[in-house]
Amino acid sequence: MSIKKEIPNILTLGNLLAGCLGLYFVMQSKLEYAAYMIFISLVCDFLDGFLARLLHAYSDIGKELDSLADVVSFGILPSFILLNLVEQSCGNQCTIGLFGFYKPFLVFSLALMSAYRLAKFNVDTRQTDQFIGVPTPANGLLVASLPLILHFQPEYASYILNFKGILIYSVLMSYLLVSELPLMAFKFKTWDWKSNQIKFIFLFYCIAALVMLKFVAFPIIVISYILLSGIIFILNPSKK
Template identity: 35%
Template sequence: MLKLSFSPLKKIIPSIFTMFNLLSGCMAILISFSDPALAGLLILLAGIFDFADGFAARLLDAYSEFGKELDSLADIISFGAAPSFILFHLINTSLVMSAPHHGYESLSVPHTLILASAFLPVVFAAIRLAKYNISTGESDDFSGLPSPAAGIFIASAGYVLVTSELTLVREFFFNPATLVSAGIIVSVLMVIPIRMFSIKFRHFRLAGNRVRYLFLLPSLVLFIWWGIAAIPLITGWYVFLSAIIAITCRKQADPGHT
């Protein structure tokens, strides 16, 4: 009796999700200047595919070095390059709004540097992913802000700035200083050696998942209440909670430190 083996197919299912992640990132880059809000939504879609490929790999026990490398390459595009193009568009628009002849069409040295800072996220995402790919230790936690979280933060913040009808939000956040500062902070957070917890559940019992529930429950409320506009706040909550946990663990590990 002929038996069909689904093992080869099982191995490529996670990579199929990864390629959809990559495709979403490429489309986001393509339309980032004409429709940055839609580009931001495509990056969020890439995040869903990124979650799906990891979930499928765990569910099917289909980990592979090929899949790991492909995932990193896709992440550089979707959560590094695409958010950087959105940030470039936002910074350029804010420069033009503040001074009509200061966009990328009239490149003075200071404004060139300001616009170039938009691509720090892709540079630091590449550094982070390269370090991850050569790391030998296995841990559920992260060192620094994961590149998908960083990219989704920029994408969602850009979506809010472009679509928000609140004058206060646009006036305070839609300026070169705020945008450049946000890009620098997010970039540094990707490579800073601070332990950040994973939201992956091995089980759903409270024991061992207190931090995850402490993060997810308020985040869920915020997302239900504000939708995409809540994502930058949720990212900030994640970084803050991770920093508090890292500081607490360090003090517990060094009880003699004062």
């Protein structure tokens, strides 16, 4: 077994470990720590793909392992975070009547559709240069930002602790994960400005948003990414 070819898989396991630790922190009601675990998973998820390309260390095991890790880190863990936020926001209403019964089903639809989306990605040959449906890390990034906004920017708490909004988000994002909506993939084949102009401009926009808005920028960035991708493919239907 070549050690070089296992380096991406080690990072993928790091992604999975961070997701598992995040679930532990949710059970301890330490949502900001759970959010940090999602960010660690995002870094590992980026690096395992980057190093697989750099080291020519592609493998079927690595592909399947990556999807399994992503289900935990960007599907199951965000669902648990959202469920905790719902319970914080609605108090006793969460435990009574039909709402108390259906609430987990609505939130965990994210986990189910994340699993379906990742399975679809593994067999969909159309997703080499673009994504079809919102990628699961985008959902993970948005959800991870919510506890950090509560912790570091509490003036926005009323927007975060809104159980109706969280449930609507869960259902809407579940649909977007498995939709046929084409989205940009930030894979740079070259670094020249002409062929990557939109990607570079969007990256500059993201940096500016983070500097000005801090953690509040992350939901805005994810929403902007989805809207921008939709506009691009409406104006350029040949790219679909």
